[in-house]
Amino acid sequence: MVSLGIIYDFIRPEEKMLINEARNQGVELKLIDAKNIYFNISNSLKNLEDIYLQRCVSYFRSIHITYLLESFKGTVINSFNTALICGNKLFTTISLLKHGIPVPRTAISFSKSSAVKALDEIGYPSILKPVIGSWGRLIAPLNDPESSLAILESREYLHPIYHLYYIQERVKRPPRDIRSLVVDGQFICAIYRYQPPLDWRTNTARGGRAEPCPGNDELVDISVRAAEAVNGEIVGVDCMESRDGLVVHEVNNTVEFKNMVRVTGVNIPSEIISYLKRRVRK
Amino acid sequence: MQVEDSLSFQPIMFKRLFSKQIRGDVVKALCPQCEGEINIPEDAVVGEIVTCPDCGSPYEIESVGSEVVIKPAEVEGEDWGE
Numbered sequence: 001m002v003s004l005g006i007i008y009d010f011i012r013p014e015e016k017m018l019i020n021e022a023r024n025q026g027v028e029l030k031l032i033d034a035k036n037i038y039f040n041i042s043n044s045l046k047n048l049e050d051i052y053l054q055r056c057v058s059y060f061r062s063i064h065i066t067y068l069l070e071s072f073k074g075t076v077i078n079s080f081n082t083a084l085i086c087g088n089k090l091f092t093t094i095s096l097l098k099h100g101i102p103v104p105r106t107a108i109s110f111s112k113s114s115a116v117k118a119l120d121e122i123g124y125p126s127i128l129k130p131v132i133g134s135w136g137r138l139i140a141p142l143n144d145p146e147s148s149l150a151i152l153e154s155r156e157y158l159h160p161i162y163h164l165y166y167i168q169e170r171v172k173r174p175p176r177d178i179r180s181l182v183v184d185g186q187f188i189c190a191i192y193r194y195q196p197p198l199d200w201r202t203n204t205a206r207g208g209r210a211e212p213c214p215g216n217d218e219l220v221d222i223s224v225r226a227a228e229a230v231n232g233e234i235v236g237v238d239c240m241e242s243r244d245g246l247v248v249h250e251v252n253n254t255v256e257f258k259n260m261v262r263v264t265g266v267n268i269p270s271e272i273i274s275y276l277k278r279r280v281r282k
Numbered sequence: 283m284q285v286e287d288s289l290s291f292q293p294i295m296f297k298r299l300f301s302k303q304i305r306g307d308v309v310k311a312l313c314p315q316c317e318g319e320i321n322i323p324e325d326a327v328v329g330e331i332v333t334c335p336d337c338g339s340p341y342e343i344e345s346v347g348s349e350v351v352i353k354p355a356e357v358e359g360e361d362w363g364e
Contacts, residue, residue: 010342010355011330019327033329059361087361134363159360236364252364 002280003028004273005049007065007076009035009056013258014269018053021269027277034061045072050280052076053234053272055254059087059132062254077233077276078253085230086253089166090131092230099229101222102247104240105169112152115165119148125170128152130162134252136201138162141170171247173240177202178213180220180237181260181268182227184275187220189266191259210259222246233279234272311352315339322350331355 004027008015022029030049034056039045045068052069054076056062066080078086085091096103107118108131119126119142126142128151133139142148155162180190189212196207204210213219223237226248236255239248257268309322311332318336322343326332330343332352340355 008329011327016325016327016330020325031327031329035329057362057364058359059363130360132361137360137363161360254364256364 001026001028002051002277003030003049004276005030005032005052007032007034007052007054007056007062009033009058009061012057012256014256015055017258017261017269018055018272021267021273025270025273025277027273034058034065039068041068045069045074048072048074050075051276053276054078054083057254059083059134063087075279077279078235079231079233082230082232082235083253086232086235086251088131089129089250090164092251095229096226096248096251099225101226101229102242102245104171104242104247104249107167109165109167110163112149112156112165115152115167116145116149118165118167119145122167122169124148127168127170128155129166129168131164131166132161135205136203139201141200142167168249171240171242171249173242175202177238177240177249178219178246179260180213180215180223180239181235181255181257181271182223182232182237183234183271184278185224185227187215187223188268188271189260189264190215190219190223191263193259204259205256210263212264218246222248226251234275309350311341311350313337313339313341320352322352326350 004022054062054066063083066076066083069076070080085095090108093103093106105122107122109115109118124144128140128142130138140151176192176194178190179193181188191210192213193202193204194209195202199206202208226237227235230251236252238250239246261268310319311322313320313334316337318334320332320334326343326346328343331340333340341352342355344351344353
């Protein structure tokens with residue numbers, strides 16, 4: 001029997017679905033609340049599970065626990081390297097570019113004044129994104145030089161992570177983006193995420209509406225290649241329909257999928273747990 | 283990997299505030315903010331977030347079993363996401 005540790009800090013609907021599916025498939029399940037554990041790293045870790053599924057909502061908790069388990073020969077999905085890259089928009093963009101995957105035009109700068117110069121090159125309207133962060137938090141449209149300067153200035157009063165100015169062209173797209181799920185190099189399903197009223201961001205965490213999206217050849221190809229670019233074994237790939245075709249703007253390593261299950265009817269927890277069992281037997 | 287036994291005093295404090303109430307088969311907890319009734323799912327899991335239907339305050343389930351204990355949920359962190 002395969003033993004699986006699910007590492008979490010909060011139980012979202014996704015974790016409940018995964019727990020139920022693991023039990024249905026006869027997996028020996030250990031639930032690990034990241035908030036209630038400690039590691040004495042002077043000693044070697046013993047009695048590791050066959051495999052771990054990393055589901056922490058906190059990026060910093062996630063990468064540190066994953067690194068630690070891997071250091072003691074544990075197998076964690078997704079890996080430390082994948083989590084590190086996916087959790088950082090700059091690292092993700094570079095990985096995608098290196099693998100020839102289309103991305104929006106992007107610049108990074110490290111001060112307000114150089115951000116203004118970068119904006120001259122990328123042009124308006126653009127978007128300012130924190131390199132680390134999710135659910136559309138603190139993503140700001142940069143529509144003109146005057147308002148952009150005010151937004152850039154406001155970031156100087158925040159944590160230093162927000163002084164990394166990741167600036168991306170605002171892609172002309174329909175009022176939606178696409179989230180696809182890739183498991184073990186296979187395209188599983190996809191949804192459109194429509195932006196809610198009074199917001200241009202499509203995150204379903206912000207009220208975006210989900211609808212099924214048929215997987216055409218272009219979407220399947222770009223999704224699978226984006227997962228490969230970050231060595232992602234279970235990832236969500238976010239892309240936009242630009243005038244020149246699909247462009248990828250994010251790859252999610254602890255993908256939320258409850259809306260995908262709801263609107264596509266695909267049993268995603270089953271796909272994930274089945275893969276983890278196969279992975280142990282490899 | 284070791285599980286920490288000694289939790290902070292806060293959950294114990296909330297244990298008194300949040301004794302479960304059973305009405306039929308439904309387990310409920312009282313919200314300390316507004317005294318609204320929070321439904322605890324039948325298949326509740328430690329770490330699950332429940333929300334007061336009256337005031338919207340989020341709580342995390344601290345333990346399940348003979349008594350359900352909940353505590354105020356952590357505020358969304360800058361590094362939270364997927």
